[in-house]
Amino acid sequence: MQSLEQLKKARELAWTDGRYYISIIPAVLPIVGPNANASVESCRWGSDFLEEAFASPIWPPDEKETCALGVLPTLKDYLSAVDDPITVKSTIQVAASIYPLVYRYIISHPNDEEHWQHMTAIKEDILRRMDTAPPGVRICCVKFVQQVVLVQTPGMIADPRRPEQNDISLALVPRDHRLLPYAQLEAQAHGLLDRLLDIIHGDHSDALLITATLNCLGMLIQRRPLIANRILSGLFSFNPSKLANSPLTPASRLALKSIERTTRALLVNVTRRANDPNLAGRINHYLERMSRPRTDVQDENSKKRPAPGELTDGLDPAKRQRLGATASNGSPAIPPLPAGPVSYRDLFLLTSDPVASVDVSSLQMEPERMLDILTRLLTSVDRARFETALNAVRGRYLTLSKTAPLAANTVVAVDDEDEYEPDFEPEDAEQLVNRLDNAPPDNLLQERIPSAPLAPYKLPDAPPLTDQEVLKYGEMTIQRIFGMLNASEEYSMKAKAAKGGFNRLAASSYDRDSWVTILSRLATRATAGLDDPDEGIKSEQGSFARKGSFAISDLIREYLHRYIMYDWRKRIDAAVSWLNEEWLSDKVQSMSLGMNGNGSVNGHATAASPLKGNYFRCALKLLDSILPFVEGTDKVMLRFMSEIPELNRELLRRLVKMAEDPERVGLSIMVLKYLYMVKPPARELCVELLAEMWRTNDRARGPAAKELAKWKPEVLQEENEVQMETTNGAAEVTTS
Amino acid sequence: MATADPRLRSRAQQQQPAPVAPPPPPPPPAETTPAMGLDGSGDAPESSGTSSDDSFKLKFCTVCASNQNRSMEAHLQLATAQLPTISFGTGSLVRLPGPTINQPNVYNFNSTTYEAIHKELADQNTQLYTQNGLLNMIGRNLNIKKYPERFQDWMPGKPRLDHKGDQGYHGTESGVVDVIFTCEERCFDAVLEDLHNKGGRMNRPVHVLNVDIKDNHEEARVGGQAILDLALSLNNAASEERKARGETGWDRGSGGARQGFDEKVPEIVAAWQERWPTLPALWSLAWF
Incomplete structure (x- = not known):
């Protein structure tokens, strides 16, 4: 001592x-x-x-x-x-x-x-x-094993120049060490890690060992990223609620709760340290799954604190706690209806109290006084009780109204008494209903029902709209949508998020794009197929004089057109998506009509009637509107021309026209060149028009010749020959 | 909440001026113990007795959010029973109710002494803070130790020789504990989390036990008794272990005595939970 x-x-x-x-x-x-x-x-x-x-x-x-x-x-x-x-x-x-x-x-x-x-x-x-010692010792063994795993697995070398600063790990062991064989140590560490993970998958009743293990796995996950994944997948297959299958004593319930809480703390800690959203997602998923059975199992104990037990004086109703369930004193048992025919009195009589048998009519009272008493009574009635009583009567009435006709039926078929089988149901529900409808008002109850005073009030039907009105209101609606479109413009520009590609749902986000999509689809699809396909639309402006519903489409087109032209450089995307919708709608329609788009492949519309459908009409109109405003430097023109789904000669000819303006020659040729490069179906057309430009437009001659020399030199050649013939060889050769 | 549950409606009305402010403003520990807890816990075994002076003692630590009310109440009760005790808070700051719910009084851990807090509050509004019990509580605290400490800033294993004046100091000099009591689940989680962060470098096991206590004076007092009850049960088990396996050797014991302290903890907590059903418990074996 x-x-x-x-x-x-x-x-x-x-x-x-x-x-x-x-x-x-x-x-x-x-x-x-x-x-x-x-x-x-x-x-x-x-x-x-x-x-x-x-x-x-x-x-x-x-x-x-x-x-x-x-x-x-x-x-x-x-x-x-x-x-x-x-x-x-x-x-x-x-x-x-x-x-x-x-x-x-x-x-x-x-x-x-x-x-x-x-x-x-x-x-x-x-x-x-480790496996045999008493639990108190075993937890220390677990910690020791964790330390062995820690140093016998490779870690991070923070600074190779200062070994004393480094985490002690397998990474420090040279491969040829005499006493520490690298591979062997590593293998042992993995074996020991498995033993640790076995503990949490083993006997779940030993919460001490499990929480001890869980609490020391955290540092391994944190300091040994190489084995972290293995530990985590071990953890994810760990299911603490397995214990819940055995009968739950208070002790095992506590243990279960504690194990779960420890697991949760460990995983939450891992999430906080690792900035890996993927891992965090997995962990959250696991935690969610783990908490689910718990709420089932742990019933009252999962709540923090139940209301304390009631200490009541059972004899004094005023001292009783109100327990929500007022059923016991609120509504006395409702006696069943007496068998046989039922009178109103029976129907409404909910109590067996003898007071109820007093016949009020024998009291000889004036109706006014009676009414007075009744209203006073009604105001003092407990609402809940009144409702239950009402429901009871309602229920009685319902059962009565179902059984009554049947009963009547059996009475009629008194002769067939011996064939009567209560279990046999010869009629399906529908027949029953029919019979009910036909049945005479055979008892006093049903006689009185029709006298219910209130018929449902119906608003008078509005007079039908005239075509003009339909058109007018339609236009107002469209105007309002476009108003919305303009309003949503500003912020939708700012909040231009990345689009979801094919996964994007059209018109799901209520921004400008969605509204444009909705409008163009309304224009192109709403009435598609309703008009006469053969008639087509001959006039370029469309005709509002035609039947209203079709005119609505054209109205929308008109507004779309105006909307785009209001700021066409910025709204060219709206134009493109609208025209795409038009084109698609035309295609679908022509296919559904079995008219295989008569050879008008992309950019290849050599057919005689190129204006069939709406697409070319609209595209041409838009292009015509845009062209006056195009400047020589407007690359947006390139975009527009290349993004609209189909080109024809009419459309491209506008470029030749544009090239007449000396400032826009370059742009014209650039567009043609671009189309030649990115739209193979339009190639032929482009070359053709370029050649035309070359022939007819002096200013375009130089640059056009440059492109033509690459694409179709024979044009230049033949032209040269022509010229040489006509001018007797005096013309200059412009092939450079 | 309270009105949603019809069973609690009458109670809510009775207790109406319930403190809504975040942390606790309990009146000072009155000398008379409440006749009966609201939740009927008054008939729990009187946590009488202290552990004898020379015998083996577990070292305890109590933790709440601000190291003011619940942890300090428990600290006082454990220390009074001669058990080595230290206490902490897990919040980022010490928060005490202010003049309104939006203006709490906020102090730093580890540097602001209870005395300074007491003085400041007394200067601010003596009447208010006397009435809501804050001054009395802090007055109690400054007799227990010098300043509120933050659990996350604690370095376990660092000798606490500079805490000599604290109540329950004797036995805690080495700066480690065997049992941590937390007073609500949030603190329990924070303690486990912090021990994970510290990385278990001491290789020393510690039992972390949570006893869910509402943050008000009355509950803190009842909770303190409950914690003391639990602490004494644990301490008994631990000293039994040492005795049973003393000179005779552990394998000569039998039955319960054969079991070590650590493995008994879950059972002790479960048994305690039955005695204190209104204070939900949780535990875990963590590492320093």
């Missing part, structure tokens, strides 16, 4: 400065070592002291390392010679603390076989205990 006092003093000294440990430990070991006549008490003290020393954050790790070698034999003796779990526990904790230190020492001292053998012996001893 004397020595214990001294030891206490030594311990207190070490608290003041961790550096004293280095001198205290060697001095203390002989006293507390398990060898001589040491008592259990002193062994406990010794292992405790060592545990405290090597865990101490105020003692620098490099000093710990030198000291650690000296305590190895003592630890080994504690494990082998002392049969006290408390000592063993502390010893294993010390071992967990010094294993990394000794490991690092051996890395730099590959010839120090003796110390490594001690360490290995301790490690093997601990691993042997």
Whole structure:
């Protein structure tokens, strides 16, 4: 005991400065070592002291390392010679603390076989205990195993120049180390990790071991990214609610809750550290799944605090807590209807109280007084009770109205009495209803029903709209939509988010694009197929004089046209999407009519009637409107011409026309060139028109010839020949 | 909430001036114990007795949000029972009710002493803070220790020699504990989270137990008793373990004595939960 006092003093000294440990430990070991006549008490003290020393954050790790070698034999003796779990526990904790230190020492001292053998012996001893020791010791073994896994798996090398700063891990071990075979250590670490994961998949009743394991897996996930995934997938297949299958005692319910809470804390911590949204998603999914069975299982205990038990004076209704369920005193049991024919009195009589049998009509009262009493009565009636009573009567009436006709029927068919089978249901529901309809108002109840005073009030039908009105209101609607379109313009420009490609749902976001889509579809599809396809639309302006509904389409087209022209450079995308809708609608219609778009392939519209359908009409009109405003530098023209779905000679001829303006020659040729390059079906047409330009437009001659030389030199050639013939060879050759 | 549940309606009316302010303003610990807790917990076993002075003692730590009300009440009760105790808060700041719900008084952990807080509040509005019990609470606290401490800033294993004057100091010098009591689930989660962050470098197991206590004076007092009850049960089990396996050797014990302290903890908590059904418990074995 004397020595214990001294030891206490030594311990207190070490608290003041961790550096004293280095001198205290060697001095203390002989006293507390398990060898001589040491008592259990002193062994406990010794292992405790060592545990405290090597865990101490105020003692620098490099000093710990030198000291650690000296305590190895003592630890080994504690494990082998002392049969006290408390000592063993502390010893294993010390071992967990010094294993990394000794490991690092051996890395730099590959010839120090003796110390490594001690360490290995301790490690093997601990691993042997891991499955059989009492739980209190096992949790310490788990922690030790976690430390072994930590140092025997490769970690990150923060700074190769300063090894003492690095995390102690397998990455520090040279491949040719004498005592530390790399592959073997790694394999062992993986095996041990499996053992750790087996614990959480094993017997779930041992919540102590499971929470201990869960709580030490966190640091492995955090510091060893290489094995983090394996641990996490192990965790994801962990199902704490398995325990819930066995009968739940309060203790096991608590254990279940605690395990779940610990898992949750671990995973939430992992999510916070790893900035991986993918992982976070998986973890959230898992946590959600985990919490689901819990809410089923844990019923009342999952709520924080139930209302305290009721302490009531059962005799005094005023002192009773109101428990919501007023049914018990609120509505007395409703007696069933008496068998046989039912009178109104029977129907409405809900109580068996003899008071109810008083016949009021015998009291000889004036109706006014009676009314007075009744209204007073009605205002004082408890609403809930009144409702239940009403419902009861309603229910009675319903059953009555169903059974009554049947009953009547059976009465009529009295002769067939012996064939009567209550289970036999010869009529289906429909027949029954029919019969009910035909049935004479055979009892007094049904006679009175029609006298219910209120007939449903119906608004008179509005007079039908005339065509003009339809048109007028239609136009107003369209105007309003376009008003909305203009209003949504500004912010939709700002919030131009990335589009979802094919996954995008048209018109789902209420921005400008959606409205344009809606409008152009309204214009193109709403009345598609209703008009006479053969008639087509001959006049370019469309005719509002035609039947209203079709005119609406053209009205929308007109407004779309105006809308685009209002700011055509910015709204060219709206134009393109509108024209695409037009084209699609034309296509679909012609296909549905079995008219295979008479050879007007993309840009190849050599057919005689190019204006069939709406597309070309609208495109041409739009182009005509745009052209006066196009400047020589408007690249948007390029875009427009290349993005509209189909080209024909009419459309392209407008470019030739545009080229008559000397400032816009370049643009014309650029458009043609671009179309030649990106729209193969339109190639022939482009060449043809370019040749035309070359022939007819002096200003376009130079640049056009340049392109023609590449695309179709024979045009130039033949032209040259013609010229040479006509001018007798005097003309210049402009082939350069 | 309260009105949604018809069972609670009458109660809500009774208690109406219920404190809505965030943290606790309990009146000072009156000398008389309440005759019976609202929740009928008055008949729980009187957490009598202290652990004898020279025997083995577990080291405890109590944690709440601001290290003012619940953790300090429990700290006081444990320390009074001669158990080594330290206490912490897990919030980012010490928050106390202010003149209105939107103007809480906020202080830094670890640097603002209870005395300074007391003085400031007394200067601000003595009458208000006396009436809502804040001054009394802080007055109690400044007799327990110097300043509120934040759990996340605590370095376990660092000797706490500079806390000599604190109540329950004796036994906590080494700066580690065996059991952490948290007073609400949020703190329980915060403690587990912080221990994960600290990385378990000491390889030392610690039992983290949560006892859900509402943040007001009355509940803090009842909760403190409950925590003391639990602490004494745990301490008994731990010293039994040491005795049973003393000179005789552990394998000669039998039955319950054969079991170690750690594995008994779940059972002890479960048994305690039956005694205190209104204070839901949780536990976990974590690592320093």
